[in-house]
Amino acid sequence: MDGVVAEMPESGAAGDAAAVAEAPRAVFAALDLGTNNCRLLIARPARGGFRVIDAFSRIVRLGEGLSRSDRLSDEAMARTVSALKICGGKMRRRGVTSVRAVATEACRRAGNCTEFLERVERETGIRIEIITSDEEARLALAGCASLLDPRVPRAIVFDIGGGSTEIMWIEVARGRPHLLDQISLPVGVVNLAESYGGDRVAAETYAAMVARVDSDIAEFDRRNGISQAVRARRVQMLGTSGTVTTLAGIKLGLDRYDRSRVDGTWLSLLDARSITAALLEQDYEGRATNPCIGRERADLVVAGCAVLEAIWERWPVTRLRIADRGVREGILSELLAASRRDRR
Numbered sequence: 001m002d003g004v005v006a007e008m009p010e011s012g013a014a015g016d017a018a019a020v021a022e023a024p025r026a027v028f029a030a031l032d033l034g035t036n037n038c039r040l041l042i043a044r045p046a047r048g049g050f051r052v053i054d055a056f057s058r059i060v061r062l063g064e065g066l067s068r069s070d071r072l073s074d075e076a077m078a079r080t081v082s083a084l085k086i087c088g089g090k091m092r093r094r095g096v097t098s099v100r101a102v103a104t105e106a107c108r109r110a111g112n113c114t115e116f117l118e119r120v121e122r123e124t125g126i127r128i129e130i131i132t133s134d135e136e137a138r139l140a141l142a143g144c145a146s147l148l149d150p151r152v153p154r155a156i157v158f159d160i161g162g163g164s165t166e167i168m169w170i171e172v173a174r175g176r177p178h179l180l181d182q183i184s185l186p187v188g189v190v191n192l193a194e195s196y197g198g199d200r201v202a203a204e205t206y207a208a209m210v211a212r213v214d215s216d217i218a219e220f221d222r223r224n225g226i227s228q229a230v231r232a233r234r235v236q237m238l239g240t241s242g243t244v245t246t247l248a249g250i251k252l253g254l255d256r257y258d259r260s261r262v263d264g265t266w267l268s269l270l271d272a273r274s275i276t277a278a279l280l281e282q283d284y285e286g287r288a289t290n291p292c293i294g295r296e297r298a299d300l301v302v303a304g305c306a307v308l309e310a311i312w313e314r315w316p317v318t319r320l321r322i323a324d325r326g327v328r329e330g331i332l333s334e335l336l337a338a339s340r341r342d343r344r
Contacts, residue, residue, distance in 0.1 A: 026339050029091050030331035031101035035063035035162025035190050038083040041328045042094045050332050054090055058083040059296040063106035063163045067191040072110045088124040100331045101128040104136050105163030133184030137166040143329030144240050147321050150175040152236040154229050160241035160307045162190040169224050181224050185216045189300040198299030199284040209306035230315045240323040243304030248322040249292035250275050256291050263324035276305040
């Protein structure tokens with residue numbers, strides 16, 4: 001897989017204008033509109049992969065209340081359109097020549113998502129496609145597969161999202177991942193927190209969350225014999241999501257979240273459970289003071305921990321590789337590959 005060669009911080013309008021003047025022919029953009037986040041990466045081809053020249057991420061909570069109404073709320077749509085206008089402006093200033101913008105679980109479920117995406121295109125100029133859970137998992141794997149250990153023959157790769165969780169069972173052969181099976185769980189940090197609460201979470205409530213998730217993965221485990229492979233120590237685990245990157249940031253004791261220090265690091269099962277136990281003792285305000293969580297995630301992080309706990313209880317791999325990369329990087333890699341084919 002082509003990798004991220006280097007990253008540049010976001011810049012202002014003057015920097016953007018200068019970048020356009022210097023820009024090579026190809027400039028790619030990948031936009032991932034999830035249930036909780038709106039994320040954009042803009043990149044140029046570089047030796048060995050692509051070079052990120054601009055980025056944007058904002059928590060928009062597009063799926064807020066969706067579990068109760070099956071519709072996107074006016075407030076959530078307004079927040080999201082505001083963020084997408086910023087994304088559209090960045091893409092224009094950077095001279096983007098090829099873009100893929102995708103939406104995931106919230107838009108898959110919402111009855112009014114077609115009208116919402118028409119509004120987005122009308123007001124921002126961005127055309128967003130709703131992708132299937134299978135396509136979401138495939139792109140996430142393409143984005144983070146370079147972090148897999150080629151010496152371990154099987155892998156569990158998962159992405160804990162806002163409205164769903166994608167889990168893949170992978171064979172690693174000749175250094176490359178091959179998808180054997182996958183499942184999309186209808187639970188993520190937003191809908192789980194809305195169902196069980198996100199302020200003070202009692203031990204029995206947390207246990208109920210874990211059991212809820214485990215019930216969804218039991219058959220997936222049985223049909224693939226994953227537990228047996230884990231017991232034989234033939235399985236590695238790779239996670240990509242705000243939950244696992246947050247826990248990794250806490251483990252590292254970061255004063256502020258730093259992607260360069262988190263991406264590719266490891267988190268042990270014991271450390272994850274210790275951090276989770278500490279978070280369960282806190283309320284929303286207590287968790288919000290942690291610089292790797294903040295107020296926007298303080299009501300969601302325990303729900304994410306419950307999803308991770310269910311995965312790790314069923315498949316107790318000793319440690320987890322952390323990926324702060326996924327769908328957007330997968331899109332960029334495919335745009336880059338298509339561009340190279342076209343040139344040939």
